[in-house]
Every structure is written in C-alpha cells, then in structure tokens.
Amino acid sequence: MAEITIYTTRFCPFCIRAKMLLEHKSLAYDEIPVDGDRVRRAEMERLSGRHTVPQIWINQQHVGGCDELFALEANGELDSLIKGHDHE
Numbered sequence: 344m345a346e347i348t349i350y351t352t353r354f355c356p357f358c359i360r361a362k363m364l365l366e367h368k369s370l371a372y373d374e375i376p377v378d379g380d381r382v383r384r385a386e387m388e389r390l391s392g393r394h395t396v397p398q399i400w401i402n403q404q405h406v407g408g409c410d411e412l413f414a415l416e417a418n419g420e421l422d423s424l425i426k427g428h429d430h431e
Contacts, residue, residue: 345425347372350387350398357409358397364412370425402427 347365349372351358365372377384377396384394391398391405399406401424406412415421 348400361409
C-alpha cells in the first residue's frame with residue numbers, strides 16, 4: 344500500500360479537491376493540518392520548499408500540490424506512482 348501524506352488547511356478548496364481525488368481512488372492518506380500550527384507549517388515549507396497547501400508526498404516522494412496531483416492522474420502516472428514506480 345502506498346504511503347501518502349498531505350499537509351492541509353481546513354477551508355482550502357485545493358486541499359479538499361486533492362483529498363476528494365485520493366478518496367475517489369480509495370487511497371488512504373495521513374493528513375497533517377497546519378491551520379494555526381507554525382511548527383507543522385514550517386516543517387512543510389522546509390520539506391517541500393513551498394508555502395502553499397496542499398503539499399503531497401507519495402511513497403516519500405514530494406509530488407507537489409493539487410494541480411500536480413491532478414496532472415499525474417490525467418497523465419495516467421498516479422496509479423504507477425501509487426504502486427511504487429517512479430513517474431517521469
């Protein structure tokens with residue numbers, strides 16, 4: 344099973360869309376809310392190099408945010424990444 348981590352905020356529409364895609368594909372994920380949590384947000388920024396949410400990792404690989412997740416799905420690359428294969 345893929346290890347998926349997603350940093351989110353409660354009312355972020357992009358976070359909601361990303362989680363909906365993962366849930367639609369019946370994929371479990373660890374959600375790390377950063378609402379008002381400076382330590383977790385700083386951790387997310389350090390790991391991703393970005394300050395926007397969501398930030399998503401699949402099998403320890405940073406894939407980016409919502410747009411990147413949907414692009415992987417549209418290109419047919421998300422399933423292979425979930426199965427543990429690198430995408431190009």
